[in-house]
Amino acid sequence: MTLTLFKAERITRLGSRSLLDHKLRSFLTALGIIFGVGSVIAMLAIGEGASFEAREQIRRLGSNNIIINAVKPPEQATGSSAETKRMSVYGLTYEDAHRIQVLFPDVRVMVPARVVPARLRVGDIRLPGRAVGTVPWFLSGTTMRLRAGRFLTDADVQSAENVCVLGPAVAKALYPLDWPLGKALYVGRGSYTVVGIVEGLPGLGPDRKQKDQYEIYVPLSTARKRFGEAVMKRETGTFEVEKVELHQLTLTAPSPEAVVPVANSVRTMLRHFHKQNDFEITVPLELLKQAEATKRIFNIVLGSIAAISLLVGGIGIMNIMLASVTERTREIGIRRALGATREDIVLQFLAEALILSLAGGVIGIGMGIGIPRLVTVFAHLKTIVTPESLTLAFAISVATGLVFGIYPAMRAAAMSPIEALRHE
Amino acid sequence: MAAASVDAVIRVEGLTKDYPMGQDTVQALRGLSFQVQPGEYLAIMGHSGSGKSTLLNLLGCLDTPSGGAYHLDGEDVANMDDRELSRVRREKIGFVFQSFNLIPQITICENIEVPLFYKGWHERQSRSRSRELAELVGLGDRLRHRPTELSGGQRQRVAIARALANDPKIILADEPTGNLDSKTGDEIMTILDGLVAQGRTVVLVTHEHDIAAHARRVLWLADGRVLRDERPTP
Numbered sequence: 001m002t003l004t005l006f007k008a009e010r011i012t013r014l015g016s017r018s019l020l021d022h023k024l025r026s027f028l029t030a031l032g033i034i035f036g037v038g039s040v041i042a043m044l045a046i047g048e049g050a051s052f053e054a055r056e057q058i059r060r061l062g063s064n065n066i067i068i069n070a071v072k073p074p075e076q077a078t079g080s081s082a083e084t085k086r087m088s089v090y091g092l093t094y095e096d097a098h099r100i101q102v103l104f105p106d107v108r109v110m111v112p113a114r115v116v117p118a119r120l121r122v123g124d125i126r127l128p129g130r131a132v133g134t135v136p137w138f139l140s141g142t143t144m145r146l147r148a149g150r151f152l153t154d155a156d157v158q159s160a161e162n163v164c165v166l167g168p169a170v171a172k173a174l175y176p177l178d179w180p181l182g183k184a185l186y187v188g189r190g191s192y193t194v195v196g197i198v199e200g201l202p203g204l205g206p207d208r209k210q211k212d213q214y215e216i217y218v219p220l221s222t223a224r225k226r227f228g229e230a231v232m233k234r235e236t237g238t239f240e241v242e243k244v245e246l247h248q249l250t251l252t253a254p255s256p257e258a259v260v261p262v263a264n265s266v267r268t269m270l271r272h273f274h275k276q277n278d279f280e281i282t283v284p285l286e287l288l289k290q291a292e293a294t295k296r297i298f299n300i301v302l303g304s305i306a307a308i309s310l311l312v313g314g315i316g317i318m319n320i321m322l323a324s325v326t327e328r329t330r331e332i333g334i335r336r337a338l339g340a341t342r343e344d345i346v347l348q349f350l351a352e353a354l355i356l357s358l359a360g361g362v363i364g365i366g367m368g369i370g371i372p373r374l375v376t377v378f379a380h381l382k383t384i385v386t387p388e389s390l391t392l393a394f395a396i397s398v399a400t401g402l403v404f405g406i407y408p409a410m411r412a413a414a415m416s417p418i419e420a421l422r423h424e
Numbered sequence: 425m426a427a428a429s430v431d432a433v434i435r436v437e438g439l440t441k442d443y444p445m446g447q448d449t450v451q452a453l454r455g456l457s458f459q460v461q462p463g464e465y466l467a468i469m470g471h472s473g474s475g476k477s478t479l480l481n482l483l484g485c486l487d488t489p490s491g492g493a494y495h496l497d498g499e500d501v502a503n504m505d506d507r508e509l510s511r512v513r514r515e516k517i518g519f520v521f522q523s524f525n526l527i528p529q530i531t532i533c534e535n536i537e538v539p540l541f542y543k544g545w546h547e548r549q550s551r552s553r554s555r556e557l558a559e560l561v562g563l564g565d566r567l568r569h570r571p572t573e574l575s576g577g578q579r580q581r582v583a584i585a586r587a588l589a590n591d592p593k594i595i596l597a598d599e600p601t602g603n604l605d606s607k608t609g610d611e612i613m614t615i616l617d618g619l620v621a622q623g624r625t626v627v628l629v630t631h632e633h634d635i636a637a638h639a640r641r642v643l644w645l646a647d648g649r650v651l652r653d654e655r656p657t658p
Contacts, residue, residue: 339542341516417486
């Protein structure tokens with residue numbers, strides 16, 4: 001086959017000419033590829049965005065971390081009386097924290113935290129939020145950074161100072177006009193002095209999905225003294241008292257390999273001391289692995305959908321090319337009589353199929369880049385269009401053109417010139 | 425006759441062509457022999473079914489014979505494969521068809537360029553050659569038009585220009601006036617006569633005596649054989 005660049009260029013031009021002679025038909029044919037390629041890229045972008053979000057969330061929890069949360073144990077339904085009053089005691093204890101420290105000396109940081117729902121108030125501004133009683137090294141277990149002032153200190157904890165550090169978003173909500181450092185903040189009746197502000201994303205508690213929770217951080221000892229061990233919860237028709245010493249413990253394993261064994265040992269140890277199932281161990285690393293596995297399955301499913309939609313697009317191309325070959329039988333005969341070889345005819349029709357699918361691919365890529373943007377703007381979902389997905393989609397559209405263009409092209413070339421010339 | 429065969433542009437010996445027709449075979453050509461010298465003006469005549477279309481297809485290298493030999497310009501084309509036959513058509517043959525056979529989607533200029541396209545000519549060269557040829561047949565001002573915008577006679581002139589594009593050894597004209605009225609038919613014949621006058625070899629297939637009368641030699645076919653080989657003296 002003497003396919004020089006020059007010949008390729010002329011054949012390409014010949015193909016585009018004949019496609020442009022039937023603009024609507026060409027466009028409709030390419031539409032299958034356009035939608036196929038566009039949806040592949042868009043879906044991959046949404047999938048990639050979701051998995052990025054998941055990984056980001058997990059990363060925020062710390063890949064070497066083991067997070068133990070207190071959970072309310074499942075309980076039997078208690079009667080049908082409208083007013084229920086009881087006291088539930090559950091969760092992690094100071095004793096647990098102490099035991100872990102003694103039994104696992106290689107666990108680096110241990111961040112105990114105690115979460116108390118609280119109404120924050122400054123002047124007339126009231127904000128439902130929560131007070132987190134914690135230790136000075138709390139930040140090292142999160143991805144948050146200090147923005148201004150200082151974090152809690154050992155001295156704060158030792159003397160149970162009435163100081164607080166504002167979590168992300170709190171400063172703006174409570175002090176819209178003021179600079180909060182040194183100002184007073186009320187939690188219930190207690191007043192606290194703001195000593196610092198942190199920024200970043202809070203990654204605490206079982207309901208950590210809620211990004212914009214208003215959190216303030218106070219010394220653990222202060223929280224214990226001010227709020228006691230019991231927390232009262234009032235809901236419609238219910239009055240509940242919960243006694244929880246610690247809501248969360250964050251452990252940092254010395255290495256990623258040690259994360260799972262340490263988590264398992266801690267679980268066994270805690271089970272031994274807890275009568276009820278009132279804690280939950282989260283290992284971000286395992287979540288990460290799960291997220292990766294989910295992503296793989298997601299990609300396989302998307303891949304199949306993509307394959308089917310491109311198959312449909314390809315069949316559309318093949319259909320039109322077959323019709324075109326029949327319609328242009330006479331032209332094929334003329335070209336053959338004037339000296340075109342079978343290869344010349346194959347190339348001519350293959351070029352048309354390829355141009356069709358390539359043009360479809362390019363427009364589809366445009367759509368595949370545009371749709372995720374719309375999704376981000378209107379549905380507030382993170383989307384990531386990776387260069388790999390663009391390359392893949394482009395390669396697939398070329399392959400579709402080749403695969404579905406070759407048969408009609410071969411059929412065109414196989415006709416005898418005499419028969420073709422006689423065709424009306 | 426055999427003595428002059430070295431220079432003959434067409435040399436046909438014992439040419440046969442069989443078509444399978446169900447169980448039977450139809451013998452369209454039953455052993456034809458003749459030669460055509462360069463510059464000859466030959467008309468092939470015969471009734472329908474005489475085998476003249478079959479002969480034209482073989483002469484035009486659109487088909488291969490079942491038996492016998494065919495040398496075109498010294499090349500044995502009887503046993504060539506499709507690829508080689510395409511090359512011979514591209515280099516040595518110019519076709520003029522009864523129904524013009526122009527490609528309707530492209531311009532006159534591009535139609536004339538088709539043979540050059542497959543010869544691998546560059547665009548600038550083929551464009552100037554096509555302009556030259558269009559002027560030769562008196563259509564220099566219609567280069568940008570489409571075939572459908574031309575009259576029958578004009579279309580056939582374009583077809584003649586196209587047949588000349590590759591500077592062929594022989595021009596095969598299959599009933600070139602069959603779709604034209606007698607006046608335009610005469611114009612076309614004048615052009616063909618002119619080509620012979622310039623030294624080209626023209627083989628004409630027709631069933632009209634008036635048309636055959638233009639040629640200097642008439643080959644009568646009947647039943648797949650040469651009936652008469654006449655050289656009427658002008």
